[in-house]
Amino acid sequence: MNNYTEILRQHNLKATPQRLEITNALYTSGHISIENLYDVMLKKFNSISLATIYKNINLMLEASFIQEVKIPNEKSVYELTKETHSHIICDSCGEIRDIELNLDSVISNAAQSSNYNIKKSALILSGTCKNCQ
Amino acid sequence: MNNYTEILRQHNLKATPQRLEITNALYTSGHISIENLYDVMLKKFNSISLATIYKNINLMLEASFIQEVKIPNEKSVYELTKETHSHIICDSCGEIRDIELNLDSVISNAAQSSNYNIKKSALILSGTCKNCQ
DNA sequence: TATTAAAAGATAATAATTATCCTTTAAGTT
DNA sequence: AACTTAAAGGATAATTATTATCTTTTAATA
Ligand SMILES: [Mn+2]
Ligand SMILES: [Mn+2]
Ligand SMILES: [Zn+2]
Ligand SMILES: [Zn+2]
Numbered sequence: 001m002n003n004y005t006e007i008l009r010q011h012n013l014k015a016t017p018q019r020l021e022i023t024n025a026l027y028t029s030g031h032i033s034i035e036n037l038y039d040v041m042l043k044k045f046n047s048i049s050l051a052t053i054y055k056n057i058n059l060m061l062e063a064s065f066i067q068e069v070k071i072p073n074e075k076s077v078y079e080l081t082k083e084t085h086s087h088i089i090c091d092s093c094g095e096i097r098d099i100e101l102n103l104d105s106v107i108s109n110a111a112q113s114s115n116y117n118i119k120k121s122a123l124i125l126s127g128t129c130k131n132c133q
Numbered sequence: 134m135n136n137y138t139e140i141l142r143q144h145n146l147k148a149t150p151q152r153l154e155i156t157n158a159l160y161t162s163g164h165i166s167i168e169n170l171y172d173v174m175l176k177k178f179n180s181i182s183l184a185t186i187y188k189n190i191n192l193m194l195e196a197s198f199i200q201e202v203k204i205p206n207e208k209s210v211y212e213l214t215k216e217t218h219s220h221i222i223c224d225s226c227g228e229i230r231d232i233e234l235n236l237d238s239v240i241s242n243a244a245q246s247s248n249y250n251i252k253k254s255a256l257i258l259s260g261t262c263k264n265c266q
Numbered sequence: 267t268a269t270t271a272a273a274a275g276a277t278a279a280t281a282a283t284t285a286t287c288c289t290t291t292a293a294g295t296t
Numbered sequence: 297a298a299c300t301t302a303a304a305g306g307a308t309a310a311t312t313a314t315t316a317t318c319t320t321t322t323a324a325t326a
Contacts, residue, residue: 068206070204070205071203072201072203072253072255073201086243088249088251097247099243099247101239102239102242103239106234106235106236106239106256107258109235110219110232110258113232114230114232115262116223116258116260116263117260117261117266118221118258118259119224119259119260119261120205120258120260121257121258121259122205122256122257123239123254123255123257124254124255125240125243125249125251125253126251126252126254127249127250127251127252128249128252129247129248129249130248130249
């Protein structure tokens with residue numbers, strides 16, 4: 001029983017081999033699309049149904065065990081839920097990297113000028129990574 | 134010949150009645166989904182094809198005449214291209230509002246810590262608007 | 267080990283998007 | 297103002313993405 005078993009159960013998700021492998025794929029890749037996840041899963045479960053992928057992704061989303069990241073001009077990717085963070089994407093090689101940025105002052109400015117009570121933020125930056133420059 | 138005719142042509146898009154109306158719908162609504170756009174268009178062109186909507190949205194995107202806005206947990210919406218801006222969404226009533234925020238310092242921090250050459254940013258804030266609080 | 271609700275797999279159904287083909291038309295050209 | 301033509305529109309088929317249904321299997325608990 002590895003540590004993911006426990007974490008899945010904490011989210012009221014049965015720790016099936018398929019889910020453990022999805023979790024592993026998410027952990028290993030950091031961010032993964034449905035399509036790529038299916039490919040990865042097929043290597044371990046040669047007859048896994050695509051429906052199983054979708055059902056689990058949706059259940060995991062509902063349980064807030066994972067989160068969707070919507071990237072401009074790209075297919076959505078999914079990641080294990082962690083502390084709030086931003087993303088930075090390389091237009092050239094496609095790398096998706098987590099980045100911790102302090103948005104406090106931006107958010108407080110936004111709250112002031114909009115009169116919104118702001119609860120969440122999603123920031124995606126894009127450009128070229130060191131390698132691709 | 135209204136002003137949109139000119140702007141469409143500047144983007145190498147023929148100024149058809151359908152495109153003028155799409156443009157008008159985008160202007161009027163600010164941000165609109167494919168589904169809602171189709172509904173709006175049907176009122177003016179009772180036999181417009183959904184394919185026409187998709188084809189035009191894609192052509193307009195390629196021409197950078199419009200842009201897609203991907204909102205967490207929502208369907209994508211489209212808007213006329215304008216100066217870079219952020220978005221703030223009300224979880225309760227669904228309002229999508231433009232907001233101009235200065236992200237310079239956030240971006241320069243990000244550039245420094247990631248070694249990326251950052252070209253674009255997409256920030257979406259969410260919470261509850263004044264009315265819904 | 268037995269029980270059972272939930273999950274997996276197969277596959278049908280639906281929704282979203284794109285492709286094809288034929289007709290119409292915007293935008294130049296005469 | 298009529299002529300030409302590449303592009304656009306409409307109808308609809310095809311493809312892709314996602315969800316629903318149903319039967320079998322299994323994780324979790326007793
Ligand atoms: Mn991330
Ligand atoms: Mn906007
Ligand atoms: Zn790169
Ligand atoms: Zn509201």
